[in-house]
Amino acid sequence: MNRDQSAVADEQPLASAEPIADPILEVDHLIMNYRTKDGPVSAVQDVSFSVGRGESLGLVGESGCGKTSIALSLMRLLPDNAEVQNGKIILDGENILDLDDEAMRQTRWDDIAMVFQGAMNSWNPVYRVGDQIREAIDLHWDVKPTVVEANARIAELFELVGLDPSMADRYPHEFSGGMKQRAVIAMALSCDPKVIIADEPTTALDVIVQEQVLEELRSIQHEFGMSIIYISHDIAVIAEITDHLGVMYAGKLVEHGETADVFARPRHPYAWLLLSSTPSVTGPKLQLSPLEGEPPNLVNPPTGCRFHPRCPFATDQCSAEEPPMEEIAPGHTVACWNHEQVPEMETSRA
Amino acid sequence: MTDIVESVEKPVDPSTRVKVDHLKKYFPISKSMFRRADDFVHAVDDVSFEIKAGRSLGLVGESGCGKTTTGRILVKLEEASEGSVQIRDQAIDEMVEITEITSKGDRKDFRKNVQMIFQDPYESMNPRRTVYDAVAEPLVVQKIGSTPDREKRVVELLTLVGLTPAESYLFRYPHELSGGQRQRVAIARALVMNPSFVVADEPTSMLDVSIRISIMQLMSDLADELGVTYLYITHDLAVARYMCNRIAVMYLGKIVELAPTEELLANPMHPYTRALLSAVPVPDPSYDRPDVEILGGVSKAINPEAVCRFIERCPFAEDKCRELDHPPLDDRAEEHFVACHLVTPDGTWTGAERAELDLRS
Numbered sequence: 001m002n003r004d005q006s007a008v009a010d011e012q013p014l015a016s017a018e019p020i021a022d023p024i025l026e027v028d029h030l031i032m033n034y035r036t037k038d039g040p041v042s043a044v045q046d047v048s049f050s051v052g053r054g055e056s057l058g059l060v061g062e063s064g065c066g067k068t069s070i071a072l073s074l075m076r077l078l079p080d081n082a083e084v085q086n087g088k089i090i091l092d093g094e095n096i097l098d099l100d101d102e103a104m105r106q107t108r109w110d111d112i113a114m115v116f117q118g119a120m121n122s123w124n125p126v127y128r129v130g131d132q133i134r135e136a137i138d139l140h141w142d143v144k145p146t147v148v149e150a151n152a153r154i155a156e157l158f159e160l161v162g163l164d165p166s167m168a169d170r171y172p173h174e175f176s177g178g179m180k181q182r183a184v185i186a187m188a189l190s191c192d193p194k195v196i197i198a199d200e201p202t203t204a205l206d207v208i209v210q211e212q213v214l215e216e217l218r219s220i221q222h223e224f225g226m227s228i229i230y231i232s233h234d235i236a237v238i239a240e241i242t243d244h245l246g247v248m249y250a251g252k253l254v255e256h257g258e259t260a261d262v263f264a265r266p267r268h269p270y271a272w273l274l275l276s277s278t279p280s281v282t283g284p285k286l287q288l289s290p291l292e293g294e295p296p297n298l299v300n301p302p303t304g305c306r307f308h309p310r311c312p313f314a315t316d317q318c319s320a321e322e323p324p325m326e327e328i329a330p331g332h333t334v335a336c337w338n339h340e341q342v343p344e345m346e347t348s349r350a
Numbered sequence: 351m352t353d354i355v356e357s358v359e360k361p362v363d364p365s366t367r368v369k370v371d372h373l374k375k376y377f378p379i380s381k382s383m384f385r386r387a388d389d390f391v392h393a394v395d396d397v398s399f400e401i402k403a404g405r406s407l408g409l410v411g412e413s414g415c416g417k418t419t420t421g422r423i424l425v426k427l428e429e430a431s432e433g434s435v436q437i438r439d440q441a442i443d444e445m446v447e448i449t450e451i452t453s454k455g456d457r458k459d460f461r462k463n464v465q466m467i468f469q470d471p472y473e474s475m476n477p478r479r480t481v482y483d484a485v486a487e488p489l490v491v492q493k494i495g496s497t498p499d500r501e502k503r504v505v506e507l508l509t510l511v512g513l514t515p516a517e518s519y520l521f522r523y524p525h526e527l528s529g530g531q532r533q534r535v536a537i538a539r540a541l542v543m544n545p546s547f548v549v550a551d552e553p554t555s556m557l558d559v560s561i562r563i564s565i566m567q568l569m570s571d572l573a574d575e576l577g578v579t580y581l582y583i584t585h586d587l588a589v590a591r592y593m594c595n596r597i598a599v600m601y602l603g604k605i606v607e608l609a610p611t612e613e614l615l616a617n618p619m620h621p622y623t624r625a626l627l628s629a630v631p632v633p634d635p636s637y638d639r640p641d642v643e644i645l646g647g648v649s650k651a652i653n654p655e656a657v658c659r660f661i662e663r664c665p666f667a668e669d670k671c672r673e674l675d676h677p678p679l680d681d682r683a684e685e686h687f688v689a690c691h692l693v694t695p696d697g698t699w700t701g702a703e704r705a706e707l708d709l710r711s
Binding site: 062063206207208210211212214233234235236237239240259260263273274275277278279280281282283285288289290291292294295 | 412413528530531558559560561562563564566567585586587588589591592612615625626627629630631632633634635636637639642644
């Protein structure tokens with residue numbers, strides 16, 4: 001989409017929703033399957049999105065919708081039975097799917113790092129936390145740093161994530177859950193990656209600690225202009241920390257746009273139902289609408305739109321033809337034949 | 351024999367269904383196998399509350415605050431160290447002191463009246479037993495009804511929890527069900543004896559958002575239909591808002607604030623409740639979050655001192671908070687109980703200035 005100076009600017013009052021001019025990461029028509037004894041599971045089906053430098057993108061959806069599969073594809077850490085059938089993952093101008101294993105090993109952590117789901121339980125209990133972070137630094141820095149250099153870097157990282165640098169000499173059992181999670185984030189930052197993928201980074205934490213960790217991530221993102229992809233089932237968390245939002249359903253990206261736009265006017269019925277069924281402690285107590293049915297089995301996904309069996313607005317067309325991603329407002333795309341039928345949100349939750 | 355196999359609508363009983371008084375649970379920490387323990391974790395420390403019939407109380411707090419231990423004592427999965435728990439037995443319509451139940455027969459009667467729904471539907475079901483086995487088990491243990499009666503009752507319950515047609519679910523195994531369906535089976539099993547009181551420990555926290563709402567609605571509908579009284583244990587205040595008439599906020603074994611749900615959200619008085627509320631994620635990108643006013647101190651659960659439990663993390667603590675004992679849970683407004691030295695009897699805050707916390711706008 002080329003922007004043509006002033007004439008177009010008049011037609012597109014939402015100036016902030018420009019296409020991302022210089023994306024750090026572009027995922028282009030990614031298709032990924034898992035081979036199982038029941039047949040191939042189509043876990044990621046033709047997903048495209050991009051992330052700008054210094055931006056954050058949230059991916060939300062139910063368990064099994066493919067959000068973690070996308071993350072593992074980006075890290076190229078997929079299990080043996082997974083296969084990327086089509087698509088490109090362009091990280092800073094380079095398609096990482098073309099890299100050989102050694103080059104990918106260098107790219108991982110150096111350019112793209114991941115905070116895994118439940119990572120706080122992945123510390124090795126018999127090594128000091130600082131030593132475990134130093135291992136990553138030793139392996140990935142171009143010139144292997146001296147112990148003093150590495151320790152200085154670890155102290156710097158600990159301060160960045162709000163931990164006392166002296167904690168680096170402690171063992172994991174001496175850390176609380178929130179502190180372990182902060183240390184995991186410090187490790188992900190250790191090689192100055194361009195992109196961080198945070199897969200449910202705060203799911204196991206209590207709300208107050210969760211708020212503190214999210215605050216930390218937000219300030220790191222702004223300070224270093226890092227790009228972060230947040231993956232979460234918790235749409236309230238996504239609302240707080242992301243600039244852009246992608247809603248996934250059954251392996252497909254069904255709606256994508258600026259977080260504020262998607263929350264204000266969700267146009268895909270699934271996104272609309274997801275938002276209408278999220279309880280909040282603020283604002284008036286709204287009636288919550290449940291989403292009927294269960295997510296489909298991806299060995300044999302529904303024909304046409306994958307959401308049509310559960311969709312209150314489904315028509316014959318929905319079961320026959322797959323809806324394409326269509327731009328309905330600048331920077332706001334949705335894959336639904338009947339997006340005009342989707343009602344406005346009951347009231348804004350301001 | 352078969353008369354309980356029937357879900358008739360009961361009139362809502364205005365009397366108290368559950369009464370907990372000065373409940374305490376101390377877990378000993380033994381330094382060695384042969385030495386008596388000197389140190390105790392005060393998991394539940396002097397907790398009192400009441401639940402009226404057909405109402406639900408939410409027990410909210412962070413992990414380790416004692417909310418689950420309280421729930422487990424109420425269903426007798428854990429014995430109280432001190433204090434009294436009375437639950438009305440609907441068969442005799444009398445309050446029964448459950449801490450005094452010891453005999454096997456009394457326990458059996460108790461379980462007809464009180465049931466629990468667990469957090470994780472993936473772990474709470476035996477993978478080798480069918481849905482029918484799971485739901486009918488309480489009837490078998492209690493020797494109620496003939497096999498056809500039991501089958502009829504199980505089908506009735508599965509229909510009630512929305513697993514229809516029930517016949518097609520009877521002989522499925524847990525691995526053939528989704529998380530939401532499993533939790534429905536767990537609810538059916540808890541309700542098969544027609545209990546009057548159910549403890550629900552985070553019944554929706556393992557479920558996806560979209561499934562969560564339908565389970566929450568199912569539980570509320572059943573409460574209305576069958577007059578079930580709930581103790582609803584959760585860490586999520588937004589869920590508690592939709593499930594509970596009243597909310598009790600726990601911190602380190604103590605209830606620090608107890609009020610009707612909307613009153614608690616509109617007018618939180620205890621510094622901990624306020625911190626908790628201001629930290630809850632809000633599904634609104636334009637939401638302007640107030641500061642979360644809490645310190646990072648570590649509070650002691652092992653042999654705690656007599657002073658306010660929240661003192662290490664309270665940014666407002668004054669000298670009197672360090673001198674006086676932990677404040678009692680006192681009435682500060684209509685039905686609104688708070689345990690804080692800095693709140694006056696009429697509910698006015700006397701501590702240092704706090705951040706604006708306007709959640710109702």
